[in-house]
Amino acid sequence: MSGWFMEARSRLSLLALVLLANVLVAPGFLELRLVDGRLFGGIIDILNRGAPVMLLAVGMAPVIATRGIDLSVGAVMAIAGAVAAATVNAGHAWPVAVIAALGTGLACGLWNGILVTIFRMQPIVATLILMVAGRGIAQMITEGRVLTFTDDGLAGVSSASLLGLPLPVLIALAAAIVTGLLVRATALGLFVEAVGTSPRAARLAGVPAPGILIGVYVWSGLMAALAGLIAAADIRGADANNAGLWLELDAILAVVIGGTSLYGGRFSIGLSVLGALILQGMRTCILRSGLPPELNLLLMALVIALVLVVQSPACQPAIARLTARLTRKGTA
Amino acid sequence: MNARTLPFLATLGVFILLYAACAIQYPSMLSSRVIGNLLTDNAFLGVLAVGMTFVILSGGIDLSVGAVMGFTTVALAVMIEGAGLHPLASFTIVLVGGAAFGCGVGVAIHWLKAPPFIVTLTAMFLARGAALLLSTDSIPVRHEFYQTLSGLSLSLPGSGRLGLIAMVMLLAFVLGGVLLHFTRAGLRVYALGGNARFAGLMGIDTARTTILVYGVSSTMAALAGIIFSLYTRSGYALTGVGVELDAIAAVVIGGTLLSGGVGGMAGSLIGVLIQGLILTWITFDGSLSSWWTKIAIGMLLFIFIGLQRLILQFSAPTGRTG
Numbered sequence: 001m002s003g004w005f006m007e008a009r010s011r012l013s014l015l016a017l018v019l020l021a022n023v024l025v026a027p028g029f030l031e032l033r034l035v036d037g038r039l040f041g042g043i044i045d046i047l048n049r050g051a052p053v054m055l056l057a058v059g060m061a062p063v064i065a066t067r068g069i070d071l072s073v074g075a076v077m078a079i080a081g082a083v084a085a086a087t088v089n090a091g092h093a094w095p096v097a098v099i100a101a102l103g104t105g106l107a108c109g110l111w112n113g114i115l116v117t118i119f120r121m122q123p124i125v126a127t128l129i130l131m132v133a134g135r136g137i138a139q140m141i142t143e144g145r146v147l148t149f150t151d152d153g154l155a156g157v158s159s160a161s162l163l164g165l166p167l168p169v170l171i172a173l174a175a176a177i178v179t180g181l182l183v184r185a186t187a188l189g190l191f192v193e194a195v196g197t198s199p200r201a202a203r204l205a206g207v208p209a210p211g212i213l214i215g216v217y218v219w220s221g222l223m224a225a226l227a228g229l230i231a232a233a234d235i236r237g238a239d240a241n242n243a244g245l246w247l248e249l250d251a252i253l254a255v256v257i258g259g260t261s262l263y264g265g266r267f268s269i270g271l272s273v274l275g276a277l278i279l280q281g282m283r284t285c286i287l288r289s290g291l292p293p294e295l296n297l298l299l300m301a302l303v304i305a306l307v308l309v310v311q312s313p314a315c316q317p318a319i320a321r322l323t324a325r326l327t328r329k330g331t332a
Numbered sequence: 333m334n335a336r337t338l339p340f341l342a343t344l345g346v347f348i349l350l351y352a353a354c355a356i357q358y359p360s361m362l363s364s365r366v367i368g369n370l371l372t373d374n375a376f377l378g379v380l381a382v383g384m385t386f387v388i389l390s391g392g393i394d395l396s397v398g399a400v401m402g403f404t405t406v407a408l409a410v411m412i413e414g415a416g417l418h419p420l421a422s423f424t425i426v427l428v429g430g431a432a433f434g435c436g437v438g439v440a441i442h443w444l445k446a447p448p449f450i451v452t453l454t455a456m457f458l459a460r461g462a463a464l465l466l467s468t469d470s471i472p473v474r475h476e477f478y479q480t481l482s483g484l485s486l487s488l489p490g491s492g493r494l495g496l497i498a499m500v501m502l503l504a505f506v507l508g509g510v511l512l513h514f515t516r517a518g519l520r521v522y523a524l525g526g527n528a529r530f531a532g533l534m535g536i537d538t539a540r541t542t543i544l545v546y547g548v549s550s551t552m553a554a555l556a557g558i559i560f561s562l563y564t565r566s567g568y569a570l571t572g573v574g575v576e577l578d579a580i581a582a583v584v585i586g587g588t589l590l591s592g593g594v595g596g597m598a599g600s601l602i603g604v605l606i607q608g609l610i611l612t613w614i615t616f617d618g619s620l621s622s623w624w625t626k627i628a629i630g631m632l633l634f635i636f637i638g639l640q641r642l643i644l645q646f647s648a649p650t651g652r653t654g
Contacts, residue, residue: 069449124393124449125590125637132577133630139623240623249453262447294468297461304454305440312444 004268007259011274018281025289038161050280051168052227056251057272058176059223062183062216064255066196067264068116068123070217073224073251075134076108077244080225081232082141085149094153102225109221113214138240148237158233168230175223180269192216196264254279257307339587339640340599347602350609358616364492366612371498374608376556378501380579381600382508383552388583390545391525391592392448396437397553397579398572399459400430404557406463409471409567419477426554434550438543463569470568478565497559504555509597521545525592581629582607585636606632
């Protein structure tokens with residue numbers, strides 16, 4: 001627990017640093033205004049824009065903890081958005097569209113999970129199939145164009161607000177809390193980590209490994225569908241080509257920045273959400289600073305490189321020595 | 333025939349069947365013009381697949397190739413049109429730069445003991461970001477040397493032509509195949525992909541092999557950038573977005589296992605040609621939309637990976653189960 005606390009502290013200080021940078025480039029950043037019962041301001045903006053990646057990261061973290069990876073989440077977002085738009089355009093009510101989109105995400109996750117468990121494919125290959133084909137399927141549903149809709153209920157997934165907070169933020173936070181409770185208040189999280197550490201040992205210890213594996217991919221698909229709904233509601237249309245494009249990489253980065261090892265066995269929902277917020281904070285900072293947005297990619301590369309170097313076995317002894325010296329100084 | 337050649341033979345069989353089906357529907361598919369275009373249009377993908385074959389056989393993955401290719405096209409345009417450098421000098425610079433970049437990626441993977449997936453992802457952001465910083469616009473290249481190179485081609489029997497870039501691609505496959513299948517360095521790549529720890533215990537220099545593999549991959553990506561630059565006569569930072577997935581798909585469809593250690597160069601060429609053929613067929617058909625390409629490639633990936641799993645399951649008990 002203290003390890004988690006130290007990691008949380010380092011991620012929080014990183015987030016604080018990013019927010020500080022935001023304040024420096026835009027002095028009014030921390031201001032909050034209430035307009036028509038909805039809060040506006042820099043922090044809300046980061047939360048709101050970061051919601052899709054937060055959702056994807058919440059789904060991706062357990063997958064990575066099982067030593068897997070889900071490359072298909074961006075494509076699943078596009079499919080779910082397309083299904084929702086097509087459903088309301090066919091004259092159904094918006095709750096039906098939401099259920100249809102979530103069902104689609106569930107089915108996509110089930111497909112991935114079955115490939116990984118029953119066909120015993122490597123996760124990267126299994127989800128690559130849906131990543132390649134998924135966008136094609138989404139294009140098939142939207143017939144290659146941006147499928148717009150006028151349904152206010154569905155658009156509300158992005159524009160509505162509750163208690164002053166935009167709905168996407170609430171959805172992402174609720175998803176993170178529900179997932180966190182699911183994995184930490186029960187033994188599910190331990191099962192997931194056991195499968196990631198050693199599938200054979202987990203099986204011998206009586207962990208239902210296939211069920212756990214299918215479960216994490218289904219959950220990831222479901223989170224992707226939620227993110228897809230938000231993305232579609234945001235533009236009041238389903239864009240099969242661009243919805244969720246490259247967001248799988250953002251989600252993986254958020255999870256890695258959150259300290260989850262790509263070699264499996266350990267994960268944290270809360271830290272992954274922090275990772276997503278750090279990424280979005282960096283994006284916003286560059287956007288507001290007036291620097292060319294192209295710098296985003298370079299800066300992201302630098303941050304990951306830093307995380308990799310810090311996490312690398314080659315650097316661990318040096319870091320351990322440094323922290324030991326610092327704590328000695330602190331107590332002396 | 334053993335478990336290792338069976339996936340390749342299956343790939344070859346699928347390609348021949350696919351081509352036969354296309355040719356029955358559209359007899360002009362058999363013309364040397366279509367064959368020449370198939371090779372020319374997919375030359376950059378083929379060159380990328382050569383490098384990706386090395387990486388995947390070593391048990392790794394390289395997500396940065398599309399970005400390196402994009403960066404190369406912009407760098408060439410800036411050097412030739414902006415700085416007035418001769419194209420040949422520019423080609424040398426980008427090839428050396430590509431090799432150095434790839435070696436750096438290999439060093440990072442080995443030294444940081446980090447997953448190739450995340451290191452090459454970082455490299456992808458780095459290369460794409462650098463390309464966008466150079467220029468966000470598409471820069472045309474009007475140098476007359478480009479005209480000369482584009483004009484070079486070999487006449488095929490019939491009305492077809494084999495362009496220079498198609499010849500470069502075929503040469504890359506031949507040289508890559510020789511390096512992989514007939515040299516000690518190639519053997520080390522297989523050993524590393526088979527089992528990295530045992531390879532180390534056997535006295536194989538895993539650091540050198542890792543650096544070689546990613547060095548080759550990035551050099552090929554730079555070469556693909558040159559080819560794309562000649563093909564479109566321009567440089568654009570967003571060139572080749574997502575093309576790394578096509579290259580991975582080509583290698584996998586070609587019978588190489590993504591877990592490393594099993595596969596070969598010839599299959600990757602067929603993998604590229606199968607993708608090109610699907611695209612050509614959809615163009616011929618005219619009524620089908622381009623999204624069918626993605627769905628078809630996804631289905632092919634599924635079929636081939638399933639096939640490989642079956643073959644491995646039923647082959648000798650010593651066979652790897654991945």
